[in-house]
Structure formats: C-alpha cells, structure tokens
Amino acid sequence: MAVDVVSLQDEESRFYGCLGSRSLCGLLPPDAISQAMDQDGVTLLDALREAGLENVPHEALDLSRYRGFLEAHIEQGPHLEAAGNRVGVVDSIVGLGGRRFRFIGEQNHAGTTMMSIRKDAATALFALAQGINDAFSALAGPRSVWTMGRVEVRPGAASIVPGYAELELQYRDPSMAMLDAFEAEVDRLVKEVRSRDQATVEMSASRERIAPVKMDETLRVHLGSAAQKHAPGQWVEMPSGAYHDAGVIAALLPTAMLFIPSIGGVSHDFSENSHDEDIVIGCQVLADATAATLLDN
Amino acid sequence: MAVDVVSLQDEESRFYGCLGSRSLCGLLPPDAISQAMDQDGVTLLDALREAGLENVPHEALDLSRYRGFLEAHIEQGPHLEAAGNRVGVVDSIVGLGGRRFRFIGEQNHAGTTMMSIRKDAATALFALAQGINDAFSALAGPRSVWTMGRVEVRPGAASIVPGYAELELQYRDPSMAMLDAFEAEVDRLVKEVRSRDQATVEMSASRERIAPVKMDETLRVHLGSAAQKHAPGQWVEMPSGAYHDAGVIAALLPTAMLFIPSIGGVSHDFSENSHDEDIVIGCQVLADATAATLLDN
Numbered sequence: 001m002a003v004d005v006v007s008l009q010d011e012e013s014r015f016y017g018c019l020g021s022r023s024l025c026g027l028l029p030p031d032a033i034s035q036a037m038d039q040d041g042v043t044l045l046d047a048l049r050e051a052g053l054e055n056v057p058h059e060a061l062d063l064s065r066y067r068g069f070l071e072a073h074i075e076q077g078p079h080l081e082a083a084g085n086r087v088g089v090v091d092s093i094v095g096l097g098g099r100r101f102r103f104i105g106e107q108n109h110a111g112t113t114m115m116s117i118r119k120d121a122a123t124a125l126f127a128l129a130q131g132i133n134d135a136f137s138a139l140a141g142p143r144s145v146w147t148m149g150r151v152e153v154r155p156g157a158a159s160i161v162p163g164y165a166e167l168e169l170q171y172r173d174p175s176m177a178m179l180d181a182f183e184a185e186v187d188r189l190v191k192e193v194r195s196r197d198q199a200t201v202e203m204s205a206s207r208e209r210i211a212p213v214k215m216d217e218t219l220r221v222h223l224g225s226a227a228q229k230h231a232p233g234q235w236v237e238m239p240s241g242a243y244h245d246a247g248v249i250a251a252l253l254p255t256a257m258l259f260i261p262s263i264g265g266v267s268h269d270f271s272e273n274s275h276d277e278d279i280v281i282g283c284q285v286l287a288d289a290t291a292a293t294l295l296d297n
Numbered sequence: 298m299a300v301d302v303v304s305l306q307d308e309e310s311r312f313y314g315c316l317g318s319r320s321l322c323g324l325l326p327p328d329a330i331s332q333a334m335d336q337d338g339v340t341l342l343d344a345l346r347e348a349g350l351e352n353v354p355h356e357a358l359d360l361s362r363y364r365g366f367l368e369a370h371i372e373q374g375p376h377l378e379a380a381g382n383r384v385g386v387v388d389s390i391v392g393l394g395g396r397r398f399r400f401i402g403e404q405n406h407a408g409t410t411m412m413s414i415r416k417d418a419a420t421a422l423f424a425l426a427q428g429i430n431d432a433f434s435a436l437a438g439p440r441s442v443w444t445m446g447r448v449e450v451r452p453g454a455a456s457i458v459p460g461y462a463e464l465e466l467q468y469r470d471p472s473m474a475m476l477d478a479f480e481a482e483v484d485r486l487v488k489e490v491r492s493r494d495q496a497t498v499e500m501s502a503s504r505e506r507i508a509p510v511k512m513d514e515t516l517r518v519h520l521g522s523a524a525q526k527h528a529p530g531q532w533v534e535m536p537s538g539a540y541h542d543a544g545v546i547a548a549l550l551p552t553a554m555l556f557i558p559s560i561g562g563v564s565h566d567f568s569e570n571s572h573d574e575d576i577v578i579g580c581q582v583l584a585d586a587t588a589a590t591l592l593d594n
Contacts, residue, residue: 077409094408098455109564110444111391111469111538112374115437122445123430130427133420140412147407148419149457151450158395158465158503160446160565168455172408206455241408267406 003290004066008245015044021245024061025252061252067293068219068254071246072286074274078265079238086281087227087235088259089220093247094143094239095212096172097179098205099186101128105199107155107163121165122153124199129167131189136171139181143239146171146182165199174212174239213247219256219293226288227258230281242267258285300587301363305542312341318542321358322549358549364590365516365551368543369583371571375562376535383578384524384532385556386517390544391440391536392509393469394476395502396483398425402496404452404460418462419450421496426464428486433468436478440536443468443479462496471509471536510544516553516590523585524555527578539564555582 008020015036022028036044048054075081080088105121129148136146150168171182186203194201220237227235238259240246246257260282263273305317312333319325333341345351372378377385402418426445433443447465468479483500491498517534524532535556537543543554557579560570571579 075409076406078414079409079411096408109373109539110442110446110467111393111540112372112376112562112564113442113538114376114440115434115442117375120444122426122448126423126426126430126445129419129423133423137412143411145407145410145412147417147456147458148423149407149450149455149459150453151419151448151462152453153446153448156447156449158446158467159444161444162446165448170407170455241410242406243408265409267409 003294011245014038015047018243018245018248019044021248023058025248026060027248027251061249063252066253067296068216068256069246069249070219070223070286070289070293071244071249071255071257072282073240073244073257073259074267074272075259075262075265076242076267076272077262080236080259080261081263081265083236085234085236086231086261086278087285088238089223089227089235090215090240090246090257090259091220091237092174092215092239093213093244093250093257094145094172094174094241095176095179095210096170096207096243097183097209098168098170098207099183100204100206101125101167101169101190102202103165103167103199104202105163105165106161108161110159110161113161118161119163119199120161121199122162124193124196124201125151125153125165125167127196128189128193128201131192132169132186135185135189136182139178139185141173141175141178143241144171144173144178144182145241168206170206172241176212179209179212210243210247213250213255215246215250215256216254218296219254219289222289222292223256223258223285225292226285229288230284256289258282258289300591308542311335312344315540315542315545316341318545320355322545323357324545324548358546360549363550364593365513365553366543366546367516367520367583367586367590368541368546368552368554369579370537370541370554370556371564371569372556372559372562373539373564373569374559377533377556377558378560378562380533382531382533383528383558383575384582385535386520386524386532387512387537387543387554387556388517388534389471389512389536390510390541390547390554391442391469391471391538392473392476392507393467393504393540394480394506395465395467395504396480397501397503398422398464398466398487399499400462400464400496401499402460402462403458405458407456407458410458415458416460416496417458418496419459421490421493421498422448422450422462422464424493425486425490425498428489429466429483432482432486433479436475436482438470438472438475440538441468441470441475441479442538465503467503469538473509476506476509507540507544510547510552512543512547512553513551515593516551516586519586519589520553520555520582522589523582526585527581553586555579555586 307316
C-alpha cells in the first residue's frame with residue numbers, strides 16, 4: 001500500500017466550510033458548488049475558472065484504497081504551549097450549535113415611560129444572556145464552551161428605551177448529550193423571559209448543528225506511540241475545540257488527528273505560527289503513525 | 298405688574314441643554330457659548346451670526362421684576378391621556394444621573410479558549426446589567442426609571458470571544474436620596490463584577506447629574522385651582538419625568554409647570570401632537586394661574 005498526501009481547500013469557508021473534504025467525500029449538497037459565493041461576491045465557479053480548474057473533474061474518495069486518514073494541524077489555542085507539550089493527539093472534535101435571538105419591544109422616552117409599561121428589548125436580552133451564563137455554568141463539562149459574541153441594541157441612545165435587540169449564542173462540547181442539554185436549557189429560559197410579558201423573544205438556529213466526532217481508537221494509539229517516541233512525556237490527548245476536515249472524513253474512514261503548539265496560542269491572525277522544531281516533531285509523529293497503520297494486520 | 302411671555306431656545310440641546318434658560322439665568326459655564334457645537338459641526342457662534350444675532354446682547358433675568366415663572370408643556374408621555382385627564386400640574390421635575398461602563402477583556406477564539414481562562418467583555422456586561430436591573434427593581438420608588446439604552450460589544454462576531462464592550466446607564470427619580478441609593482448600588486455591583494477577575498470594568502459619569510427640583514407650592518395651588526375650574530375632575534398632580542427649563546429657572550424664581558396630554562403618548566417624533574381643545578384648556582389654566590399670582594399679596 002502507498003500513502004497519499006492531500007491538502008484540502010477552504011476548510012475556513014471562503015466559499016463553503018470544509019469545501020475540499022466535503023467534495024472529496026461526496027458530502028456537498030447538490031447546488032453547493034454552483035451557488036457558493038465569497039463575501040466579496042466572487043462565485044466559486046468564477047474562482048475555479050480563473051484558476052484553470054473549470055473542466056477538471058472533482059476527485060472522489062475511493063474507500064477501497066485507504067485504511068484511514070490522519071490530519072496534522074496547528075492547535076489554534078494555548079494549551080500545548082502552556083503545559084510545555086509538543087504534540088496533542090486529538091481524541092474528539094467538539095460539536096457545535098447556535099441560536100439567534102431577536103427581542104422586539106417598544107422604543108420610548110427614557111424619562112416619561114414608567115417601568116411598569118415598558119417593553120424594553122435590552123432588559124429581555126440581559127435577562128436571557130445572564131440566565132444562559134448561569135445555567136450553562138451549572139451544566140458545563142470540562143470542555144464545554146459557549147459564547148455570546150454578537151449583541152445589537154437599537155436605537156442605541158442613552159435616553160431612549162430600546163425597542164429592538166439581537167443576540168447570538170454559540171456552544172460547543174465533545175458530547176452530543178451536552179449540546180442537547182444546552183439547547184433544552186435555552187428553550188426553558190426563552191419561555192421564562194417570554195412569560196414576563198415585556199419584549200417578545202424570537203429564537204432560530206443560527207447555524208446547522210455540527211455533531212461531535214470521536215477519533216478512531218487504533219489510529220489514536222499509533223499517534224500516541226509515535227508521540228511518546230519523538231516527544232517523550234511531552235504529549236497529551238485532547239479534544240479539538242475547532243472544527244476540521246477530519247470531522248468530515250471521519251464519516252467515511254477511520255480518522256485521527258494531531259496538533260502541534262501555536263506560539264502564544266494565536267489563531268486566525270497573520271502572526272499565527274509554530275516553532276520549526278515542533279513542525280519537525282509533528283512530521284515525524286505523522287510519518288511513524290502512518291507507517292504503523294500500514295503495518296497493521 | 299405686567300406679564301412677560303418667553304420662548305426659551307434649545308431646551309433639547311442642539312448646542313447645549315436648556316441653553317436659553319441657562320443663559321437667561323446666568324447659569325452657563327464661561328466657555329459654553331464660545332465652545333458649543335452641534336452634531337453636524339456647526340458652532341453656536343456661527344449659528345448666532347447666521348441668525349443676525351451676533352451683536353445682540355444676551356437677556357439677563359431681572360429678579361426684581363418677577364414673582365415667578367410658569368411653564369406650559371406637552372406631557373411627552375401617556376399618563377394624562379390614559380387616565381382621561383386634560384391637565385397635569387407638575388409637583389417636581391425628576392433628577393437624573395448616568396454612568397458609562399467600559400469592559401476590557403481579551404478577544405479570543407470561541408472554540409479553543411476554555412471558559413476558565415476567558416476574559417469575556419460581554420459576560421461582564423451581562424452580569425452588571427442584570428445585577429442593576431435586579432437591584433434597582435428592589436429599590437425603586439413609584440416614579441423611578443432607569444434605562445440601559447446603549448450597548449456595544451466588539452468585535453461582534455458569533456465565534457469570537459468579545460474583547461471589549463460598553464454600556465450606558467441612565468436613572469431618574471424625583472428624590473435625591475433615591476439617586477444616591479442607585480449610585481451606591483452601582484458602585485457595589487461594579488466592585489462585585491471586578492472581583493471575578495475576568496474582564497476589567499471602568500466606570501465614569503456619563504453626564505452631569507441633575508438634581509430633582511420641587512415646584513413652588515403657591516404657584517402649584519394656583520395652577521390646580523385653575524385646572525379644577527377649566528377641567529373639573531380631569532386634572533392631576535404629577536412629576537415630570539423629562540427635564541425642562543422650569544428646572545433651571547426654579548433655582549432663581551418660584552416656578553411651576555403644567556402639562557397637557559400627548560396624543561398616543563408620542564414624544565420626540567414628528568407625529569408628536571396635542572388636541573386643539575387641550576391646548577385651549579392649557580392656555581386658560583395658565584392665564585388664570587398667572588392672574589392669581591399677580592393678585593397674591
């Protein structure tokens with residue numbers, strides 16, 4: 001058996017999240033390629049034409065040719081560096097879900113509108129957001145994270161009771177049961193805020209839910225053995241908090257994944273980088289684990 | 298004695314809040330007129346020049362000439378109409394204060410940054426805002442109002458832990474003691490949020506505090522008697538939730554104020570209006586109360 005090396009395009013979703021791996025696996029919706037457009041209005045079809053790939057047939061994964069898939073990646077986080085580790089063997093890729101909330105109240109004068117008749121969109125937003133932080137903190141597992149990164153309050157003036165607000169929530173966990181529990185809690189809290197008869201609350205899914213993915217046990221053992229050889233005592237098993245192509249390919253092939261440290265934990269920035277010696281260790285671990293996989297009976 | 302009728306300019310602060318009454322009363326800070334500029338960058342000096350008022354001396358209130366000041370105003374709120382009243386006799390103008398909060402956290406990846414090491418500016422904002430709503434609700438008097446109308450969370454993306462946020466709080470009450478109690482509560486809550494060692498919180502006064510002002514008892518009685526004559530059983534004593542020129546002039550002269558109903562309670566909008574018959578009643582009440590004041594010994 002031989003080894004194929006692949007560089008998968010557009011994991012980060014200029015056109016479509018994990019475009020390369022989804023295309024390779026035949027997991028793209030029918031119109032995804034013909035409809036995709038980046039935020040500057042460039043269509044994927046134009047980009048393919050410009051790259052001279054217009055008439056190149058798309059690769060399809062031939063499952064009979066592969067024993068598994070191994071992905072190497074920068075951690076995009078601070079954990080390995082902070083603990084003095086050189087390699088992370090991923091045990092699972094966290095799943096994620098999201099909710100968008102719209103609060104519809106009544107815009108009014110902040111001096112003359114008594115509290116009892118207000119329908120203040122921001123008041124409802126604060127109550128829901130603080131409720132989510134309290135409830136999720138009580139439920140959370142060691143790898144749960146949640147974020148309310150987008151908040152809009154309108155019209156946004158100190159002496160006007162806000163008539164409209166938006167909030168976006170995202171939550172991630174390696175366990176599907178935790179994602180379910182988070183969503184049940186959000187449903188309960190939305191009902192509670194709605195029952196106050198102030199601003200109304202609308203809720204929708206802000207994104208398609210991504211299920212958590214467990215990495216293949218055998219491949220993880222090979223990566224762990226190789227890590228112990230090249231970085232003895234300086235490697236660790238860990239979940240991936242970010243999503244990766246390995247999450248797509250795991251649906252079809254035994255899949256595992258390794259991380260090397262991010263300098264300063266920096267990610268999604270031009271200064272994102274890894275030390276050369278860590279890149280070398282990562283390549284050695286990847287090569288040894290690949291060889292061990294080929295030697296498996 | 299005669300009666301002077303005055304229309305005071307710029308109560309609403311195109312250039313400076315209650316510019317006309319403050320100027321009349323000699324209560325403007327030294328540089329107010331030379332420094333004032335509207336939000337489009339037009340200076341007050343240019344506006345005076347353009348209106349041909351550049352060399353017109355400013356009026357100064359001659360206290361020896363007046364027994365008091367009566368102001369008539371649209372309610373800018375729904376109370377009179379909702380209760381079927383035609384006239385409101387103002388007993389006090391509420392005071393107000395404000396606080397601006399800046400939350401400085403650390404912007405980070407919403408997937409890979411564990412909760413335990415986050416410094417999420419929005420989390421601190423939600424905790425403070427909800428704390429204020431809870432604490433103020435417990436303290437509030439019947440005419441207390443408070444508003445958090447301005448909220449900014451940056452960078453404002455669903456999968457980025459917010460590194461920076463701003464919140465603005467305004468509170469009003471007819472009693473100085475309540476304003477003091479609100480501010481003490483805010484101080485306590487800011488300390489509590491700071492003690493969590495997540496995002497840091499900076500607080501500053503968002504505006505000069507305006508003290509509540511009681512209307513003159515004798516003038517109120519005159520307004521009430523006239524209201525009972527022209528709108529028997531359809532008038533009420535009430536505080537003013539908005540600030541007015543009467544609040545400035547009350548520092549120098551016995552002052553009182555009456556309201557007529559706002560149609561639909563609408564204010565600060567081109568559709569703000571009053572019924573003609575209510576305007577007539579208001580004028581009659583004002584005239585009778587003025588006559589009664591002149592006849593006082």
